[in-house]
Amino acid sequence: MKKIVTWTLRILAVVAVVALSIQLEPLDQRASETFDPTQDIEAFWNDELPELVQGYRVVDADLFRAELKNNRKLLVDRYGSTLGIGAPYSMLLGGEFEVVAVGEELTHIRTAQGAEFDLRTNYIFGNTVREATAAFSIDDYENTMDFNLVSSELNRRIIEQVIAPQRDQLAVGVRLQVVGAIDLPQEGLPKGRFELIPLTLNLR
């Protein structure tokens, strides 16, 4: 009898904690209220991005290398976009490259004039792509989490729709045309090569 009472009290306590902890509502009712990054970037991905990668905001890879030494400020002012103090300048960069070496996450590529980059072909994180496009503003979002979900969705689509269909064809000597996003630190240079996250990737 004592055991039954003890267990009843324990179960009641757990039920009370659960009842005080959660609220239930139909999912479809909730879905209309929550932010959907897939829907949010649909128009950008289908309509704006194809124009953006062919537009004046894409810096040529060789020009980038030259201006980095000669006029970094021009690069930043003309092509760069940044989240704020301390954050790198993100920009769109394009050109024709040849594959020098293929790695699991990074593929070493080089232009005819010798500008070298690491093409990211897996595990894309961060806000480089979102910032480089300069198409999204924090002011348009309710909170930074929703803003960051835009980055996650862009990164996911790049992996699945841009890289995955062509990853197996990447081999040493293959020529490719890429427009992608890079981060330029506020000061100095990255330790290795600049990483280029592809937005379009055409193998020739």
Added chain:
Amino acid sequence: MLSKSIFRIDRSILRPLVALLVMALAMSFLSENFATSDNFFNVMRQVSVNLCISVGMTLVILTGGIDLSVGSILALSGAVAAGLIKTGISCEGVNLYVSFTFFGVVVVALLVGAFLGWFNGLMVTRFKVPPFIATLGMLTIARGMTMLYTNGHPITGLGAQFEYLGTGWFCGVPMPVLVAAVVVVVFALFMRKSPWGRYIYAIGGNERASRLSGISVNRIKLFVYTMAGLLSAVAALIVTARLDSAQPNAGSGYELDSIAAVVIGGTSLNGGKGSIWGTVIGALIIGVLNNGLVLLNVSPFWQQVIKGLVILLAVIMDRMSAKEQA
């Protein structure tokens, strides 16, 4: 009678207590901004996070163990709390959306912390993995899980009710300080008054003798690591609420600050000797040192050097005192 016993000052903490007073006095002369009520509450708020973690760390170190995973557990518990507030749980199969109340978020965050701590304890007791390695593994696991859960992004905008926990005041005391004070008193009472508190000292003093005298060593150790995880989750709630966001890299390096607080407070790294009140003083010393050096405009690089030297000094004094007693 009871209160006398809880707040009784152990002789071993006299040295850190004097050091704290001297340091506070020196800082008040060196910086006019140090001895102000605003700065006092500022220091207390900063110390409260380290204090919660350090109380758990004290229990672990008293058994002769160590817990390197507290910072990562903090990050994961905070991320889970923030994630539940922001997105809840969607059950598509049954067309159900589960949202969490403030109480629910606190309960789940504490359960996450306690579970990870329990897992550490399981590794140490059941699989005999040295505490250093077991908790080093958890440090990486929990950090990785935090990155996976948050996708590497902060989770922000957690609402006024949750924010109150980190920035609110209750009866003229900042909430984080109040939470830390409750933690300290509960665990000081536990260590002094409960048999399990005495067992923790006994295990650290001589594990074999404790086992032979009938103490369930594994059970106590499991409990101790679970509490360390739970208290990391308490700290996680404070940090997340204070910042109104869960950062995926939150808590990095907190394990070192908490170990420092425990050691400076006179707890022996060999276990069996120390107290919660010593840890309180140790955490205050670290807090005053951090705050004072910032007020004095000391370079952050020098701050690290000075903090390291203080820790070394504390350990050397601990060794010398042990030698004297022997």
